[in-house]
Amino acid sequence: MAPNESFTVTPYEVKGRIDYARLRELFGTQELDAPLIERLGRLSGGSVHPLIARGVYYSHRDLGWVLDQYEKGQPFFLYSGRGPSGPLHSSHLMQFDLCQWFQERFGAEMYVQITDDEKVWARAKLTRPDAARWGYENLLDILAVGFDPKKTHVFFDTRSIAALYPIAVDVARRVTYSTVKAVFGFRPETNIGLVFYTALQTVPCFYPSWVAGHAVPCLIPCGIDQDPHFRVTRDVAEPLGFPKPAIVHSQMAPGLRGERAMSTTGGTDDNALFLNDPPKEIDRKIRNAFTGGRATVEEQRRLGATPEICSVWALWRTKFARSDAEFESVTRDCRSGAMLCGECKSKVAERVHEFLAEHAERRERVRAWAESAIIERPPPAVPDAPRAGP
Numbered sequence: 001m002a003p004n005e006s007f008t009v010t011p012y013e014v015k016g017r018i019d020y021a022r023l024r025e026l027f028g029t030q031e032l033d034a035p036l037i038e039r040l041g042r043l044s045g046g047s048v049h050p051l052i053a054r055g056v057y058y059s060h061r062d063l064g065w066v067l068d069q070y071e072k073g074q075p076f077f078l079y080s081g082r083g084p085s086g087p088l089h090s091s092h093l094m095q096f097d098l099c100q101w102f103q104e105r106f107g108a109e110m111y112v113q114i115t116d117d118e119k120v121w122a123r124a125k126l127t128r129p130d131a132a133r134w135g136y137e138n139l140l141d142i143l144a145v146g147f148d149p150k151k152t153h154v155f156f157d158t159r160s161i162a163a164l165y166p167i168a169v170d171v172a173r174r175v176t177y178s179t180v181k182a183v184f185g186f187r188p189e190t191n192i193g194l195v196f197y198t199a200l201q202t203v204p205c206f207y208p209s210w211v212a213g214h215a216v217p218c219l220i221p222c223g224i225d226q227d228p229h230f231r232v233t234r235d236v237a238e239p240l241g242f243p244k245p246a247i248v249h250s251q252m253a254p255g256l257r258g259e260r261a262m263s264t265t266g267g268t269d270d271n272a273l274f275l276n277d278p279p280k281e282i283d284r285k286i287r288n289a290f291t292g293g294r295a296t297v298e299e300q301r302r303l304g305a306t307p308e309i310c311s312v313w314a315l316w317r318t319k320f321a322r323s324d325a326e327f328e329s330v331t332r333d334c335r336s337g338a339m340l341c342g343e344c345k346s347k348v349a350e351r352v353h354e355f356l357a358e359h360a361e362r363r364e365r366v367r368a369w370a371e372s373a374i375i376e377r378p379p380p381a382v383p384d385a386p387r388a389g390p
């Protein structure tokens with residue numbers, strides 16, 4: 001990240017108050033603008049996912065190209081992932097909710113990567129067996145968003161390495177140490193696992209093309225903090241004979257304590273709603289959540305509150321409003337002072353309880369197929385990758 005900005009966003013560090021428009025400029029990505037959203041809505045059968053309509057996904061690379069290919073009859077596949085270091089929280093599902101929507105509307109194959117290696121390298125206190133255990137728990141949560149078992153595939157890094165390794169070798173040869181040092185901000189004490197890791201996060205972008213023996217476009221819904229990995233990927237793609245992956249980037253969900261991202265790294269557990277939190281914990285966390293409310297009831301009735309800085313509004317926006325109409329009425333009543341924070345909090349808490357109960361049921365059901373979705377080795381006799389040279 002540029003040294004004189006007041007915030008930092010890399011896959012390994014998110015700091016400061018993020019100016020998202022500026023971040024897009026710094027990263028050199030495109031705006032997910034009205035004409036493109038409209039086109040996506042048209043191709044998807046009439047509407048876009050609420051996360052897109054509400055501006056949570058706000059940036060992209062080459063989404064238009066993926067849609068061009070789709071219109072020409074060349075389907076794309078989806079790819080997203082999770083570094084397992086603990087339980088998932090509600091906003092971790094954003095990228096998978098969007099993938100599920102694309103899968104349903106466009107019939108796309110989905111590839112999930114569980115990076116139980118990455119997190120061992122990135123978190124000093126996490127043991128390898130714990131990362132693997134969380135990886136499987138997280139995978140159940142991810143599949144429970146409603147993926148099609150026939151079209152969903154999983155790379156679980158420590159188990160899928162035989163499938164990932166051939167392409168990782170080719171990628172790693174083309175990425176220099178000075179590139180990853182600059183892109184990820186590595187320091188002399190950074191372990192060599194992280195130095196190599198980005199090669200593994202690249203592989204799923206290319207794997208379906210490698211296996212098919214021809215170019216298959218890739219679309220990655222993810223938080224914008226992951227973009228640096230895919231900049232590296234995009235630089236090596238064409239020299240290796242693969243198409244550059246396209247990306248749609250979301251903003252980072254704000255934490256309940258009003259911190260910039262709903263991450264628990266170095267923070268407290270109170271900053272996020274975990275999918276395995278007991279109902280009482282959920283109530284307590286929401287009760288204590290940071291809002292955009294005023295100092296007194298009288299003031300709030302008179303002046304209204306500020307949804308844009310409110311962590312509870314972010315819950316409605318990213319997951320819990322059932323319809324655009326409901327989202328708009330929550331926003332309006334917040335801004336006007338008609339609904340006070342206490343009422344808003346108890347309404348959203350009710351939604352969270354309902355969601356978690358349904359999620360827990362779906363999560364039990366995916367146990368039947370989760371294991372068999374994991375890719376353990378490449379198919380026999382994979383045609384070698386089309387490539388421009390050694």
Ligand code: TRP
Nearest residue numbers: 080081082083113115201222226
């Ligand atoms: N690096 C991501 C994390 O720390 C995990 C990940 C792997 C990922 N592949 C991905 C995220 C693709 C988004 C898209 O959580």
